[in-house]
Amino acid sequence: MVSGFLSLLETVGDMSLLLIQQYFPFMKKCTLFLPPTERTKQEVSVNSIKGIQVTNSTIEECMEFFLTFDISTSDEGGSLELESVNGVVKCQMSETWRHTYTPQFNTLSLHWYSKNLQQEILWAMLISPEVFEFKNIEALKSTVRLRENIVRNACKTALTFETEKAKRPHEFWRYEEEKGFILQPHVSLIDALIKTTQPGPTEEHFDFSCYRATEYVILLSIAQEAVVYNPDLFHRLQNRWRTRDIRSAQFHKTFLNEYGSQNKPLPKQFFIPGDRIWFKNPHEPSSNVEGYEGSWVFYIGGGLFSNFWKQDKAYTEPFTLDMKCIYIYHWRDGLQYSSDGKHWVEEEVVKSQISQTLHCSSKRECILNKMMRIQDPKDIFREGGCLDRTREVPKQIHPSCCELNV
Structure with a gap:
């Protein structure tokens, strides 16, 4: 079913994701999108809502904007709260609403309740433990559209994973060493980026590392x-390109802002559609293999993370958080050495180990308990898991x- 969803995304262009959900009602029901686990519910949150702040606006203007997305001050189970302080309108969902729909700031199940991607984006921003500041409503609208672009483009992106070489369609690009x-x-620029990252069913998939791939998706979306x-x-x-x-x-x-910090990590399951996230490989030996240090992805909403590699990998669908953690964990099992000292990760071994884990609930839970921890700082491998402290x-x-100076 997920394969069908991605195929449809590749053919509909700018059709809204709301319409896609009409074709694929499983998006709100499939077991890929389970509500928070008991493991999540047991975690204690020390964060408070900061939400969105808008200057050069009024409560009435902000209310009108949020009503466009069916977010109001009279929702069941809680409501939107708006307050004007010293010329700044503070916008957030109530604590009652947050506890009901995003316990411990877990946004992975918001799609169960949201009517469309825009609403999911705004709800997540409105319960954010880090403040999002905008000089006016138009700037906020722009940010929501930009996040939508990232989700749409990330879903359509299909590439070949390669760290030692790179290839681009020569009719659009030329390479110079420095x-x-x-171009x-x-x-x-837009045509070149689309041609490079979103090939048709029978077209060539071009070579990228995961980091460079996310750059192209971000640049295209901007x-x-x-x-x-x-x-x-x-x-x-x-002109720059x-x-x-x-x-x-x-x-x-x-191009990027980072929110959250090393000293004050974001809640482990707090994500906003359009965020770029780093999943660290906490196993030092396999992390020394180029390309397996970790994984750069986007949160695309619906409880899913992007997967650009539609071929030649052990897992080729968008990831749930659990599956992303399990996949990275088993890189260690795929670690291979040759007689001349070279090393690599064998994806077929990884695939086999994933299958075994998914058929053993105790093994799965053990792996997730190890991986669903905040990652250690760079170059440190102790008790940390794979989850990022920040988002971009x-x-x-x-x-x-x-804010761009190009």
Whole structure:
């Protein structure tokens, strides 16, 4: 069923995910999307709601905006709370609502109650333990659209996992050692990114590492928002990629904001659709294999995390949180060594071990108890699991408050 869902996403273009749910009612019923486990319910939260703050607006304007997404101050089981303090409208769901629908800030089951992706995004933001600040309502609208773009593009992305080489469609890109992959003359940035990351059923899948793949999805999503709502930024982005790319640490610094912190980690099961997340491999020997240090993914809502690798991997569907943890755990079982000292992870062994784990509830629970811990700091391998302390999201790009400097 999930394969069918992804196939439909590849063919419908910009059709809303709400319409997709009409074709696939299992999205709200399938066992892939179970409510929080007893393990989650037993955790004690020390966080409080910070939600959304909007300046240059009024309570009435904010209320009108949220009503567009059927979020109101009179919902059953709790409500939206709006308060104006010193010219800032503070917006959040009530504690009663949060305890009912997102216990311990667990947002993985919000899709059970939400009517569409936009509502799921806003609900998660409205119960966030980290504040999201906007200079006006238009900036908030832009952020929601941008997160939608990321989810849509992440669902459509299909690539080949490769860390030692890279390949792009030559009609759109050319490679220069110092400049990276840059656009061919007169080529559209959006067209090039779509062609590279979203191949048709019979088209070639291009080579990417997971980190570089997330960069392309983020860049495409920003470009799609900018071309409509901030054309000047779009042209600057496109012109930049005609001369030199932006990647790795520079990409993170230029395009992304990080929320949560090393000292105050986010709740372990708090995710907003469109977040980029790092799952660490806590097993040091297998983490030394290039490409298996961990995994960069997006939270795509519905209790699922992106999976770009539609072939040649042990698991090829979007991940639930449990499956992501189990998959990374079994990398250690796939670790292989050759006589000349080379090492790699054999995906067929990983696949076999996953199957055994899924048929043994006690083994599954033991693995999840180990992996569902906040990860140790970089280069430390002790008692930590694979869960990230922070989340990453694109900077705001609405013209009234654009944070990008390109």
